[in-house]
Amino acid sequence: MLTQAPKGTKDMLPSEAHLWQKIEAVMRRRAALSGYREVRTPVFEHTELFLRGVGDTTDIVQKEMYTFKDKGDRSITLKPEGTAGAVRAFVEGKLFADALPCKMYYLNNPVFRYEKPQSGRYREHHQFGMECFGGKSPSVEAELISTLLGILGELGLKGLSVSINSIGCPECRPKYHAALKEYLGGRLDQLCETCRERFDRNPLRILDCKEEGCKQLVKDAPTILDMLCDECHDHFETLKSMLTARGIPFTVNPHIVRGLDYYTKTVFEIMVTRGREGLALCGGGRYDGLVEQLGGPATPAAGFGIGTERILLEMSNQGVTMEAPELCRVYVANITAADNEKAYLLCQQLRDEGIRAESDLCARSLKAQFKYADKLSAKYIALVGGEELERGVIKLRNMNTREETEVPAENAAAAIAEIVNK
RNA sequence: GUGGGUGUAGUUCAGUGGUUAGAGCGCCAGAUUGUGGCUCUGGAAAUCGUGGGUUCGACUCCCACCACCCACCCCA
Numbered sequence: 001m002l003t004q005a006p007k008g009t010k011d012m013l014p015s016e017a018h019l020w021q022k023i024e025a026v027m028r029r030r031a032a033l034s035g036y037r038e039v040r041t042p043v044f045e046h047t048e049l050f051l052r053g054v055g056d057t058t059d060i061v062q063k064e065m066y067t068f069k070d071k072g073d074r075s076i077t078l079k080p081e082g083t084a085g086a087v088r089a090f091v092e093g094k095l096f097a098d099a100l101p102c103k104m105y106y107l108n109n110p111v112f113r114y115e116k117p118q119s120g121r122y123r124e125h126h127q128f129g130m131e132c133f134g135g136k137s138p139s140v141e142a143e144l145i146s147t148l149l150g151i152l153g154e155l156g157l158k159g160l161s162v163s164i165n166s167i168g169c170p171e172c173r174p175k176y177h178a179a180l181k182e183y184l185g186g187r188l189d190q191l192c193e194t195c196r197e198r199f200d201r202n203p204l205r206i207l208d209c210k211e212e213g214c215k216q217l218v219k220d221a222p223t224i225l226d227m228l229c230d231e232c233h234d235h236f237e238t239l240k241s242m243l244t245a246r247g248i249p250f251t252v253n254p255h256i257v258r259g260l261d262y263y264t265k266t267v268f269e270i271m272v273t274r275g276r277e278g279l280a281l282c283g284g285g286r287y288d289g290l291v292e293q294l295g296g297p298a299t300p301a302a303g304f305g306i307g308t309e310r311i312l313l314e315m316s317n318q319g320v321t322m323e324a325p326e327l328c329r330v331y332v333a334n335i336t337a338a339d340n341e342k343a344y345l346l347c348q349q350l351r352d353e354g355i356r357a358e359s360d361l362c363a364r365s366l367k368a369q370f371k372y373a374d375k376l377s378a379k380y381i382a383l384v385g386g387e388e389l390e391r392g393v394i395k396l397r398n399m400n401t402r403e404e405t406e407v408p409a410e411n412a413a414a415a416i417a418e419i420v421n422k
Numbered sequence: 423g424u425g426g427g428u429g430u431a432g433u434u435c436a437g438u439g440g441u442u443a444g445a446g447c448g449c450c451a452g453a454u455u456g457u458g459g460c461u462c463u464g465g466a467a468a469u470c471g472u473g474g475g476u477u478c479g480a481c482u483c484c485c486a487c488c489a490c491c492c493a494c495c496c497c498a
Contacts (some may be wrong), residue, residue: 004489007489007490037430059496059497060497064496064497081498103459111498114495115423115495116423116491116496117491118492119491120498121496121498125498129496137433210494210496210497257498259496266456272485279497279498280497282498302449305498306497308498311498333456335456336456365456366456366457366472367456367457367458368451369457369458370458371459372458373458374458375459378458381457381458383456383457385456388458397457397458398461402457
């Protein structure tokens, strides 16, 4: 118990730190190149934010949130997604009063959902996301998608597919709801149990159902793309031609609806081929009503979230490898135990020269120090002590070539630095 | 939430109703006196997931719980 991380959580151990750091570096760089700046919001928010933002008919809100009362009797929820917090910060920080659009990204924010864990699914996972406030043109979505593809491409991922859809706006969606319900209304008995519940609360989600019967039924259902209002229709058409113009292949999938209620117009997913359904790496879309709904001025906006664990999983599945950084350039060995402190001093001087250096912390024999240095893949060993030190020199051994040279003990760090930095 | 699989040293896995539970890899230490990667030798390390039960006896059979993995659901 004590030595076990809670169900659905995972440690990032030092051996994999460089993978996360690399991914983060790429995300940071490409987001910055696209004009996005970082935002950090709290790990928890008032529960109300998600009830109103994410939507109280969604699975996330209904059964997956980590909600608790704090000592002041406030209802608090660990954030189950990234957008609501970013919107809240946008409104609270009155960023709408500055020049728009306002572009921000969040980097590996932990998000929490109480789900049964499995491959690529955790109770705590980390998301990178980008949010753009104040841009109403579909060029916002196009920019988000192309930036994201740039990141994933730079990380070496292949075989990604972009699916897009439009789910309309408060103008046209109710009409579609009505049409869909009319179509399904006579065939309720052919729907699965969950979909019969969805029929009243959130009929759009029936489109997304994986049950064979529902899939069959939905195949011939009216599609929202045929019923979009002029504005939504134009928006979607423009987005498609923008993506095409930018050389981004995509498929239109009228069945993607997303599990969050705040989306309007564009929704999109980036999938990776996995099994028969594929695995969603990323989900996003436009949410023109959310800022206002959360107490800000009416502000068009769009964004996405992508799970870092899934990126890592997919990188591993695709055999993308990343070189681990050097652990130790120079191991400073002490010849006898009495030389240990001198070895440490040289080690510290090398570190001050910007060289990754280690010295013995385990009171090991010289031979054991060599073995350990070998395990660290140290490029060089500097030998401190013995007759060399009496002669005023320090021996430096190249671990690959086995060549040994000597440098004066005086200012040894600088001399060694010169050699090992070549 | 539903269904399936698995749970033995750090790790990958053997084992089987019967006395002191094994191996490979890893780790530590030696192989003549200050030098690594190969080899050899030795060593440390397992309440056999936890708790019950059946039995003269259980790691081995039964039950429950827990955890991990997988599928569904949902999603990142």
